[in-house]
Each structure stands twice: as C-alpha cells, then as structure tokens.
Amino acid sequence: MGATGILIVYLVVGCGAAIAVIVQRRSLGALPIPAAAGLVLVLWPFLLPAAVAASPETPRRGQRARRIASLANALRGIGRDFLRERERELLEHFVERLHASDARLADLDAAIATAPEAVRERLRLLRESSAREHERGLVLLEELAGQLTLLRFADEDSGGEREHVEALLARIDALNTLSQAELQDYGTGGVAFISAKRS
Amino acid sequence: MRASIAAPRTDSRAEPASPFIAWSDDDRAPIADLDLGPASLIDDLLRSPQATAERVLDPSESPELVLGALGTIVAGTACFGAIVAAARPGGSPLVTAAFAVFDVLLALAAALGPIYAASILAAARLPLSRLVATLLSSAAVGSLLLAALAPLPYGLWKVDDTWAGPLALVGAFAVSAIASGSRMRRLLHALAEQVDPETKPTERDRARVAIVARMSMVFVAFTTGLSLWAFDAFV
Numbered sequence: 001m002g003a004t005g006i007l008i009v010y011l012v013v014g015c016g017a018a019i020a021v022i023v024q025r026r027s028l029g030a031l032p033i034p035a036a037a038g039l040v041l042v043l044w045p046f047l048l049p050a051a052v053a054a055s056p057e058t059p060r061r062g063q064r065a066r067r068i069a070s071l072a073n074a075l076r077g078i079g080r081d082f083l084r085e086r087e088r089e090l091l092e093h094f095v096e097r098l099h100a101s102d103a104r105l106a107d108l109d110a111a112i113a114t115a116p117e118a119v120r121e122r123l124r125l126l127r128e129s130s131a132r133e134h135e136r137g138l139v140l141l142e143e144l145a146g147q148l149t150l151l152r153f154a155d156e157d158s159g160g161e162r163e164h165v166e167a168l169l170a171r172i173d174a175l176n177t178l179s180q181a182e183l184q185d186y187g188t189g190g191v192a193f194i195s196a197k198r199s
Numbered sequence: 200m201r202a203s204i205a206a207p208r209t210d211s212r213a214e215p216a217s218p219f220i221a222w223s224d225d226d227r228a229p230i231a232d233l234d235l236g237p238a239s240l241i242d243d244l245l246r247s248p249q250a251t252a253e254r255v256l257d258p259s260e261s262p263e264l265v266l267g268a269l270g271t272i273v274a275g276t277a278c279f280g281a282i283v284a285a286a287r288p289g290g291s292p293l294v295t296a297a298f299a300v301f302d303v304l305l306a307l308a309a310a311l312g313p314i315y316a317a318s319i320l321a322a323a324r325l326p327l328s329r330l331v332a333t334l335l336s337s338a339a340v341g342s343l344l345l346a347a348l349a350p351l352p353y354g355l356w357k358v359d360d361t362w363a364g365p366l367a368l369v370g371a372f373a374v375s376a377i378a379s380g381s382r383m384r385r386l387l388h389a390l391a392e393q394v395d396p397e398t399k400p401t402e403r404d405r406a407r408v409a410i411v412a413r414m415s416m417v418f419v420a421f422t423t424g425l426s427l428w429a430f431d432a433f434v
Contacts, residue, residue, distance in 0.1 A: 029262035043269065045308045046331050050265040053258055053328030132395075146322030164403065 017044040026051045064102045064134075068095060071141045078148040087169055091144075094137070094172045101134045137175070144168045240267040244339050248382065252389035255332045268335035272307075275342030276300045282349040283368060283433060286356035298432035306426035307338050310418040317414040323407040325387075333386050334419065341379030341423060345371060368433060376424030380416040387412040 001009075018041040020026075021033065028036040028051055040047045072095040079088060108127040115123050147168060151161040240263070243250040254260045280299030284290035311334060318325045325333070348371040356364030391400050391408040400408065427433055 027262075028266060031262075031266070039266075043304070045311060046265060046269060046304075046335060049326075049328040049331045050262045053261055053326070136395075136398075142324070143322065150322065 011041075014041040014044045017041065017048045021051055064105070065099065067138065068098045068102065068141075071095075071138065071145060074145050075141065075148070078145060078152065082148055082151055082165070090169060090173055090176065093176050094141070097176065098134065098137050098141075101130060101137065105130055105134060140168065140172060140175075144172070240264065241271065241343070244268070244271065244336055245343065248385040248389045249393070251336050252386055252393050255329055255336065255386070255390060256393060258328075261328060261332050264332050265335055268332070268339040271339035272303060272335065272342040273300050275339070275344075275346040276303045278346040279342075279349045279371070280432065283352050283356065286353040286364065287360065295432055299427070302426040302429040302432050303338065303342065303423060305429060306422040307334055307419075310334065310415075310422045313418050314411075314415045317418075318411045321407045321410045321414075323391075323404070323411050325390075325411070329390065333383065333390065334415075337379045337383035337386055337419060338423060340382045341375040344378050345375040348374060368427065372427045373424050376420040379423050380420030383419045384412040384416040387415060 018037040021037045021040050025033060026036070027033050028039065028047060031039070036047075036051065040051060072091075075091055076088075079091065083091070105127065108123060108130060112120060112123045112127060144165065147161060147165045151165060154161045238247075238250060240254075243254065251264075254264045276299050277296035280296035281292035284292040284295035311330065314334070315325070315327065315330055318330070352364060352367035352371055355367040358364075387408060391404065
C-alpha cells in the first residue's frame with residue numbers, strides 16, 4: 001500500500017469518526033458539533049478518544065455490567081490453570097459483590113433523579129463514594145488478570161509473580177469479608193431499629 | 200555602637216527600612232496578594248506538571264486541554280518552521296510551516312501506539328483519552344520551546360548555511376524532543392500520584408509507572424526529535 005492508499009484509509013476512518021461524532025452528538029468542549037466533526041475528520045487519532053471520553057453521561061448500567069462480565073470471563077479463562085478451587089470461589093464471590101454494587105449505583109442514580117433538593121447533595125456524595133469503591137474493585141480485578149497473564153509467561157521458579165497474585169487475592173478476600181461484616185451489621189442494626197420502633 | 204548594620208525586616212514582602220526612605224506605614228505595608236484568577240493552559244503547561252495532570256484527570260476539561268495543546272503545537276511548530284524558512288534563500292515560510300506541523304503531528308501519532316502497548320505490557324494501562332491528552336500536553340511544551348529557539352537557527356543559518364545553520368536546526372529539534380520526553384515522564388508520574396488522592400500507589404505500582412514513563416519518554420523524544428527529516432520540510 002502506497003502513500004495514497006494510506007491517506008485514503010486515514011480519510012475513510014476520519015469520515016467514520018466524524019459521522020459517529022455527529023450521530024452520537026458528542027462535542028469537544030465548547031465547540032459546536034459540526035466544527036468538532038470537521039476537526040475529528042482531520043485529526044481523529046488525537047481527538048476521537050477525547051470526544052468519546054467527553055460524554056457527559058455517566059456510564060450506563062449495561063456498560064458497567066458488561067465490563068464486569070468481560071473481566072470475570074477473562075479471569076475464568078486465565079485462572080483455570082493457576083488458581084485453586086477456593087481462590088476461584090473467592091473470585092466468583094467478588095464478582096457477585098461487584099454486580100451488587102453496580103445495582104446499588106443504578107438505584108442511587110434513580111434516587112438522585114427523583115429526590116428533593118435537600119437530600120440530593122447527600123445522595124450525590126454517597127453515589128460518588130460508591131462509584132469510587134466500585135472502580136477500585138474493577139481495578140483490582142484488572143490487576144489480577146494482568147498478573148495472571150504475567151504468571152502464565154513467567155519462569156516456573158519465579159516466585160515474585162505468584163506472591164503478587166496471592167497478595168491481590170488476599171486483598172479481594174479481605175474486601176469480601178468486609179462486605180459480609182457490613183451486611184451482618186446492617187442486618188443487626190435493622191432488626192434493632194425495627195424492635196425499637198415496635199416497642 | 201550599632202549592634203547590626205543589616206536593615207531590620209519584619210516581612211519578606213515589606214519595603215526594607217532604609218535611611219534614604221522616610222518612615223511611613225503605607226510604605227511598610229506588605230504588598231497585597233495579586234488575584235490573577237485561574238491559571239491559563241499555557242501557564243500550566245509550562246510551569247506545573249501537577250496542574251496539567253489535574254486537567255488530564257478531569258473529564259470535563261480534557262477536550263479543552265487536547266484542543267489547546269493541539270493549537271499550541273500547531274502555532275509553535277509553524278512559527279519555528281516559518282522563521283527557519285525565512286533564513287534560507289528560496290525557502291517558502293508557509294509551505295515549511297505546514298510541513299513542519301504535519302511532521303510533528305505524524306511523529307506524535309506514531310508514538311501513541313507503542314506507548315499504549317507498553318502500558319498494557321507493564322500492567323499499567325493508561326486509558327487512551329488520558330494518554331492522548333498527556334502526550335499532546337508534553338509535545339506542546341516542546342513546541343513552545345521550539346518556537347522560543349527559532350531565532351538561533353535563523354541567525355546561524357544566515358552566518359553559515361552549510362554547518363552552523365543545519366546543526367542549530369537539528370539541535371533545536373533535539374532540545375525540544377528532550378523537553379517533550381521528560382515532560383511526558385513527569386506527567387505520567389504526576390497522573391499516577393493524583394489519580395486517587397485517598398490511596399497512594401504502592402511501590403510495585405510506582406515501579407510499573409516508572410517503566411511506562413521511561414519508555415514513553417524515549418518514544419516521544421525519538422519520534423519528535425527525528426520528525427524534522429520527514430517530507431523534506433526543511434530542505
């Protein structure tokens with residue numbers, strides 16, 4: 001492929017990116033959409049990621065769930081040879097926990113949309129902290145997937161990678177235990193609250 | 200007998216006492232803080248990698264940062280190309296400026312893929328939108344430096360167009376490339392430190408970031424430093 005061919009491919013991709021910008025109504029900062037589409041057509045390697053990331057919408061629940069599912073599938077595939085039965089169960093439990101926190105984020109989004117102004121700020125703070133927690137869990141899974149890939153290609157006697165995988169699994173275990181304890185506390189607190197109301 | 204001949208100073212920003220200045224409370228009052236408002240993008244690019252990293256991490260500021268950095272690269276490099284072309288007999292400033300900008304953008308696009316791949320290999324993936332913003336911010340610093348260095352190849356080309364001029368041209372690109380590369384390295388470290396203010400990166404995280412930062416520095420410096428050869432922009 002000569003220089004003309006490369007230029008044609010570049011422009012075809014640019015046209016696709018510009019059309020995507022117009023259809024999805026993604027702008028670049030204060031630029032109007034036609035101007036953003038024109039710039040994306042010429043400079044798509046630099047501007048397309050910014051246009052995609054600049055979406056004002058928060059990630060939809062479907063997107064988050066898909067991310068968790070794809071990570072879980074990847075871990076199941078890579079971890080088959082390197083993780084013990086108990087460790088695999090631990091991971092499944094953690095994935096369930098992430099799905100639960102995803103549902104909680106969706107509930108919070110719905111609550112924020114309909115909540116009165118007085119509590120909206122507090123709900124927003126709660127959502128931010130839940131989203132941060134959720135993101136940390138996903139990062140932990142991503143890191144584990146990366147380390148397992150490293151372990152797959154590392155020498156038999158290199159203990160460093162295995163140790164790091166075990167440290168990550170210990171963190172996941174601790175988070176699982178913590179969430180279990182929180183649930184139990186919540187349950188005990190709820191029962192105490194209901195009995196106090198009844199009395 | 201005087202205990203000390205040094206003028207007493209109560210505040211570092213106050214007018215020092217002097218036998219040549221009449222004492223006055225107004226003169227001795229500390230200078231008020233200047234309210235300069237929020238720093239401009241160029242200020243942040245030149246002065247503070249931390250402030251630039253904050254802009255990269257803020258999704259609402261990212262498009263402005265990318266557009267601003269692109270504008271800075273285009274303006275700085277075009278300015279350099281036009282000035283150097285003006286020194287050469289028969290040189291066309293407009294054509295040289297256009298080709299120089301194209302060359303630098305092409306070099307940056309060429310560096311994107313290897314840096315992204317290096318970040319994945321080191322298990323420290325940098326999201327593409329943040330990587331592009333970081334890369335362009337670093338290159339913008341280099342382009343500003345390139346524009347500032349333009350008088351040097353201009354003057355030397357007028358004096359000696361066989362050795363001194365071309366060497367100054369290559370030297371200006373080399374200095375700009377080194378500045379871009381080292382800014383890329385500092386920005387990546389700052390990003391890793393600021394991405395989550397509550398939890399600082401562990402030693403292993405820092406080691407992985409250091410690998411990606413060093414490799415990025417080399418890729419950016421190498422591709423932008425050699426970009427002057429592409430398409431014979433300066434021939």
